[in-house]
Amino acid sequence: MTTPAATIVVPTRGGSRRLPVLLRSLEAQDTDDFEVIVVVDGDIDGTADLVAEWAQRLPVRSLVFPENRGRAVALNAGAESARGDLLIRSDDDLEPGPGLVSGHLARHRNATEPIGVVGLTTNQYPDSPFARAYGRAADRRFLDDALGLPADRTWRLWAANVSVQAQVHARLGGYDARYRRYGWEDVDFGYRLRQAGIPVLVAPEVMAVHHGASTTTAVRALRALHSGAARETFVEIHGDLALPDAPGGRGLWDRLVGAGAAVATERTLRAYGPAVDAAARVLPPRIAEKLVALGVESAGLAGVRYPDRARSRF
Structure with missing residues (x-):
């Protein structure tokens, strides 16, 4: 069996409805010099059976955990089982173009030293009050900011569509399994690349x-x-200086966000959100955007100040 140049590692939980879009896109790649490993973080919807069906059309296999162990552990398991020299990490809800694999490979082959590569993603929204009032504009701002980041800050972008040599992944010890809430195992890995x-x-x-x-x-x-x-x-792992842009300020908006954070819990956010989305249908766009932003920023600050309020598992 020929050793592939790249391994695409896909962590998933409850992804049987999302994965076909990704797998169809991988089937249409302009190179076949890759394999796909889908790491099923507790099979709750027949994902392993879906992957087995796709194995007849694509070089894909699954690793199945008997229970939820977290995205960091799933990513590391995929890396340990990979045969490719390049690890491409992909979330299960992405739809890449036909040049995903060849593009990542080219970046690394053209580099004179080990590098990490970030592909970024663009969100596709159904038409909704949230998308019109906040989501699409926020995405445009994020993309503009990301493409303009200086080289010493691009590590903050490490996320759903990235690649690194397998030997670099091993040297860094993989993703940190202490991250069990939503996100930041990626940012942590990007920070350690920079370090x-x-x-x-x-x-x-x-x-x-x-x-x-x-x-x-x-x-x-x-x-x-x-x-x-x-x-x-x-912050507990790397210290306050690793993230100099601490949340919170003294302006009127900062005070409003602080007040919102004081009462933001999973329960209150589930009530606030539908009320804002309903109001966004009739409010002026700028006001609707501010109301959404207030809920999002208040929730983020509440997570920083009161982390125990984040009770669900992702």
Whole structure:
């Protein structure tokens, strides 16, 4: 059996409805010099059977955990089982173009030193009050900011569509399994790349469409709550100086966000979100955007200040 140049590692939980879009995109790649490992983090919906069906059309196999162990553990298991020299990490809800694998490979082959590559993602939203009031504009701002980041800050972009040599992944010890809330195991890995002196390059040519974007204010705010809580794990591990942009300020908006954070819990956010989405149908766009932003930023700050409020598991 020929050893592939790249291994695509896909962590998933409850992904049987999302994965076909990704797998069809991987079937259409302009190179076949890769394999796919889907790491099923507790099979709750027949994902392993789906992967077995796709194995007749694509070089894909699954690793199945008997129970939920977290995304970091899933990513590390995929890396340990990989045969490719390059590890491409992909979330299960992405739709990459046909040049995803060849683009990541080219970036690394053209580098004179070990690097990390970030492909970025663009969110695809259904038409909704949240998307119109906040989601699409926030994504445009994020993409503009990401493409303009200086080289010493691109590590913050490490996320759903990235690649690194397998030997670099092993040298860093993989992803940190202490992250069990939403996100930040990625940021942690990007930070450790930077600390190791490994440049993180942004590659717009391998950008992928993300189909799992938040579609309501409640979902976006709940993710912000959990992300804020996971941020504190990062600070505990690496210290306050690793993230100099501490949340909170003294302006009127900062005070409003602080007041919102004081009462933001999973329960209150689930009530606030639908109310804002309903109001966004009739309010002026600028006001609707501010109301969504208030909920999201308050939730994020609440996660930082009161991490125990993030009770769900992702």
